[in-house]
Structure formats: C-alpha cells, structure tokens
Amino acid sequence: MFEAEWTFVYTFLLGALGLALTILIGRAKRWHCYRALALFLTALFVILAGPLIFAQFPAARYVYIAAIVPAWLLLFPCFYLYTRGLTSARPWRFTRKSVWHFAPAIMSCVLSVSLLSLPESDLQDIFFAQGDVELATEARLAVRLIIAVMLFWPVQSLVYVIKTWRNLLSYRRQLHAVFASTTERELGWLGIVLLLMLFTWGWLALTLLQDLSSHPTLLREGGVAILTAVTVWLLLYWSLRQKPGFDKIYHLTELPAVTDTVTSAEKEENTQTKYQHSALSDEQATRIARKIHTAVVTEELYLEPDLTLYKLADYLKVSANYVSQTLNQTLGQSFFDYVNKARIDAAAELLLAGEKTVLDIAMAVGFNARSSFYKAFKTHTGMTPGEYKKHIRANT
Numbered sequence: 001m002f003e004a005e006w007t008f009v010y011t012f013l014l015g016a017l018g019l020a021l022t023i024l025i026g027r028a029k030r031w032h033c034y035r036a037l038a039l040f041l042t043a044l045f046v047i048l049a050g051p052l053i054f055a056q057f058p059a060a061r062y063v064y065i066a067a068i069v070p071a072w073l074l075l076f077p078c079f080y081l082y083t084r085g086l087t088s089a090r091p092w093r094f095t096r097k098s099v100w101h102f103a104p105a106i107m108s109c110v111l112s113v114s115l116l117s118l119p120e121s122d123l124q125d126i127f128f129a130q131g132d133v134e135l136a137t138e139a140r141l142a143v144r145l146i147i148a149v150m151l152f153w154p155v156q157s158l159v160y161v162i163k164t165w166r167n168l169l170s171y172r173r174q175l176h177a178v179f180a181s182t183t184e185r186e187l188g189w190l191g192i193v194l195l196l197m198l199f200t201w202g203w204l205a206l207t208l209l210q211d212l213s214s215h216p217t218l219l220r221e222g223g224v225a226i227l228t229a230v231t232v233w234l235l236l237y238w239s240l241r242q243k244p245g246f247d248k249i250y251h252l253t254e255l256p257a258v259t260d261t262v263t264s265a266e267k268e269e270n271t272q273t274k275y276q277h278s279a280l281s282d283e284q285a286t287r288i289a290r291k292i293h294t295a296v297v298t299e300e301l302y303l304e305p306d307l308t309l310y311k312l313a314d315y316l317k318v319s320a321n322y323v324s325q326t327l328n329q330t331l332g333q334s335f336f337d338y339v340n341k342a343r344i345d346a347a348a349e350l351l352l353a354g355e356k357t358v359l360d361i362a363m364a365v366g367f368n369a370r371s372s373f374y375k376a377f378k379t380h381t382g383m384t385p386g387e388y389k390k391h392i393r394a395n396t
Contacts, residue, residue, distance in 0.1 A: 006225045010051040013232050017045045020236050032093045033085020037239055040078035046071040062123050066112040072153055073105040076160035083164050083190055087171035089246045104156060111145045118142060164194060175245060176336035177324060180307040183369045185245040189238040193231060200227040249310060280322050288326040291316050302342040305368045309335045343367060344380045351389055358385050
C-alpha cells in the first residue's frame with residue numbers, strides 16, 4: 001500500500017484536477033479543444049484516484065481497477081486532440097472522425113464489465129493472490145484481455161506521441177508563415193509535458209514489472225508520485241493559461257499553405273509543387289516582392305509588434321496567399337524570418353550607436369520580449385548583441 005504522505009500528494013492533485021475541470025466548463029463551450037483537455041484531465045483524475053481509494057475506500061478497489069482500463073486508453077488520444085485544437089488554423093471541433101480516437105477506450109469497457117461481473121474471490125485471485133492459483137474460465141479470459149490491453153497501450157501511446165510531435169513541428173512552421181512575433185503562441189511547454197508523461201509512465205511500467213516487496217520504496221511510490229506531481233502541475237499551470245495559437249485569425253477564411261522545410265533542394269521542390277497551379281506569374285511576384293520590401297523595410301511596418309501576414313496583405317491590397325507565395329518562392333523566406341531580418345538590421349544600427357540598452361532596442365524595433373530578440377539576433381547574425389558589437393568595433 002501507499003504511505004500516508006504519498007496518498008496525501010495524490011489527494012492534493014485530485015483537488016487541483018477537480019478545480020481545473022470546473023474552470024474548463026465555461027471554456028469548453030467556446031473552444032472544443034478544452035473539451036479534449038477536460039476528457040484528458042478526467043481520465044487522469046480516475047487514474048490518480050487509486051492511492052486514495054486503496055487507502056480509504058478498499059471496498060471500491062475493484063470498481064477502480066475496472067475504471068482505469070478505459071481511462072489509460074483515453075490519455076494519449078485526448079492529449080493529441082487537445083494539441084490538434086490548440087494548433088488548428090481554424091476553430092477545431094469534435095467530429096465523427098474524432099470518435100475513432102476513442103474506439104479502443106470504448107471497446108475496453110467490455111473488459112471493465114467482464115471484471116465487474118466476476119465474483120470477488122476471482123478478482124482477489126487475479127490481482128492480489130500470492131503464488132499460482134487455479135482460475136475459473138471467465139477469470140482466465142479476463143486475464144488474457146488484461147494482458148492484451150497492457151501490450152496494446154504502449155503501442156497506442158507511441159503512435160500518439162509521434163502524431164503529437166509531428167503536429168507541433170507543423171504548427172511551428174504555420175506560425176512562422178503567419179506571425180512576425182510568436183512568443184505567446186509557442187507551445188514548447190506541450191513538448192516538455194509530453195516528455196514528462198512518457199518518463200513518468202516509463203518509470204511506472206518499470207516498477208510494475210519488478211518483483212517488489214510489500215514495503216513501499218522511493219523508487220516505487222515516491223518516484224512515481226513526485227514525477228506525477230511535477231507533470232500535473234506544469235500541465236495545469238500552462239494549459240489553463242494557453243489559448244489556441246490562431247485564435248486571432250479565426251475570422252479569416254484565406255489561409256496560406258505551409259511547406260515543410262528539410263533541405264534546400266527539398267524546399268525548392270516542395271515549393272514548386274505547392275504553387276504549380278497558382279495564377280501568380282513571375283512578373284507579378286517580382287512586383288509584389290518590391291511592394292513587400294517597401295512596406296516592411298522602407299515604410300518600417302516591421303515596427304508593429306503584432307504584425308501578421310494578413311495585416312501586411314491588407315496594407316498591400318494583395319491576396320494573403322500571393323504574399324505568402326512571393327515570400328516563400330521569390331524571396332525564399334517565411335514571413336516570420338523576413339520581418340525579423342528587417343528588425344535585426346535596424347537593431348544592429350541602434351546597437352552600434354550605443355545610445356540605448358539592449359531591451360530598449362528590442363522594443364524599439366518591434367520585438368515584444370528580450371528573449372525573442374536575442375534568439376532572432378543570434379539566428380540572423382550568428383552572434384549575441386554583445387558579441388556583434390565587439391566584433392564590429394574590432395574590425396573598424
């Protein structure tokens with residue numbers, strides 16, 4: 001059994017999850033991604049209720065064991081759908097296709113029902129008996145189903161981890177195609193939580209595979225409790241603050257296509273394939289490219305911190321798709337890189353003048369965070385602002 005202090009940790013987490021679920025009720029009416037998050041937190045609530053149930057309500061332990069079967073199979077599908085909702089360029093909603101993600105969990109309810117239909121003596125033999133015991137036919141079938149679920153769950157989890165990771169990478173490219181500043185829209189925390197979840201479940205699996213004594217150890221109860229607490233608190237802290245990344249442009253119907261960039265050769269091939277049916281001629285693209293340079297650089301549109309592809313397109317009176325195509329095909333840069341290059345060029349001049357601090361310069365040229373300025377400066381110059389200043393002065 002779990003020690004009292006670890007039971008308290010899980011009980012405290014259950015309270016935090018319950019509070020988060022009440023907060024999500026209102027948000028879920030507006031954005032369906034929060035419904036997926038609510039389902040994920042509900043499944044997590046069921047799983048984490050184990051220590052409390054075993055310690056305070058032992059009579060309900062078999063109901064709990066039956067309930068965690070579908071709960072485990074809901075975790076990663078719900079987490080994936082939540083990320084889909086956050087990263088969708090259009091308002092994401094549950095559809096009939098979404099139901100397929102819940103098929104394994106729904107089917108596992110058969111196992112849950114079969115467990116609850118067994119006599120308590122059989123359940124005792126399956127889960128808590130010491131040594132070899134003779135099981136009834138129904139109990140043996142239940143054991144086989146449990147083993148099947150235990151083998152299926154890691155495969156399912158791995159598939160959804162890969163799908164989630166690929167979705168996050170695609171989302172980052174979409175952000176760079178639309179926004180000049182992505183600080184508040186970056187979802188790096190989702191990757192951190194995903195890795196923590198994998199590490200926690202891996203640690204738990206190792207403890208379950210070990211032939212452990214009846215005495216709790218830090219590796220068993222303590223290690224899993226600490227990892228779970230850290231993961232849950234980080235998840236709740238970030239998820240309750242996070243809005244969908246494209247919520248500011250949901251009202252727009254024209255969205256530019258995004259090309260996956262791997263190598264320069266693949267980039268050129270993908271770009272040509274993506275725009276092969278476009279009505280934009282080379283002459284038009286060259287003209288739009290000049291307009292983009294005039295607006296962003298000469299007329300200093302880059303100074304606007306919240307500049308987006310659509311604001312630029314509206315300013316130029318040109319289709320957003322044509323602006324995106326010109327940037328990618330003619331200028332060879334994403335919207336994000338093009339605008340930030342203009343900002344860094346302006347920042348370099350101010351930096352050499354030496355009249356402002358780095359933070360003042362960052363804000364003056366359109367960045368809304370010191371960290372994003374440093375990252376962009378390093379990307380475009382290969383040096384930090386301090387290194388760049390020393391390098392220029394040393395060579396003049």
